Amino acid sequence: MPMQDARQKLTWISCHFNEMTPHHVYSLLKLRQQIFIIEQECIFPEIDGLDPLCDHIIALNGNDVLAAVRIVGPGIDPDHVEQGDRSAIGRVVASENLRGQGIGRQLMLRAIDHCGQRFPGKAIYLNAQLHLKTFYEGLGFVQFGNAYEEDGIPHICMERPAPAEG
Template sequence: MTTASTYIVDVRRLEEFSALDLYAMLKMRVDVFVVEQTCPYPELDGNDPDCLHLRLMDGDDLLACARLWRPTQDHLPRIGRVAVSPNHRGKRLGDALMREAITECEKAYPGEAIEISAQAHLQKFYGSLGFERTSEEYLEDGIPHVDMIRPLR
């Protein structure tokens, strides 16, 4: 764990979580993606064991989380499941979360660009972090998305 200005950055593999910490992270993802965005989809998709999980914490309070995929034959390193707790919005945590996720991807997979599947309405936000749109808009689980890549810097 590393400490930033107002939060602790925690990056670990799924099996390293306590049952309560894992529950809190998965609950927040379901609350944001399934309930808040009214998007019934398989949140528990079988991919979490293969990813690193980044959390921003304030003590025991989960502020935000993201899932970091390793590169595969078909994909660059990817950042996904980017979620900020509804109780902590408006504090620029989305920006902090993405900056930490980018840093972690660059440490884990140096010399690689990073890709995301972004909700289309967030293109400007991700663009401010260096991501460039690489696809036409498409529906993913009923929500408009675009593919974006952050080229090597």
């Protein structure tokens, strides 16, 4: 269900891939290509087959996706055994002209809330670029394991523990 965010003039949608319009899918993939492949100069298989199996949170201006995350359910991604029995937030992306305005925090808070509702009682896994460690720590994520390089960029594994029952 779309929800208008007056401050950013964005409409937020939380949906499964199958619920996106073809224009949304195209715009999402174009944004991720622009940021991950062109801006960050990472040559990798960005279209990896997981999107159709996942939920997505997208921020729209009209039909254009300006920010997004992909939420991978527990056990969905066989290539990331370190995810374990946790949901995962990935492909976190925001248009360059929105950065520095709190869009990343808004996006992540929505993603964390979505994971909590969709996968209650589960921790959340995240592959983070090392320079964003403090940002993710401010959202309750903690590093586990050592830093590693992925596509020429230092990364770390992080987890947001499942909420305590009670």
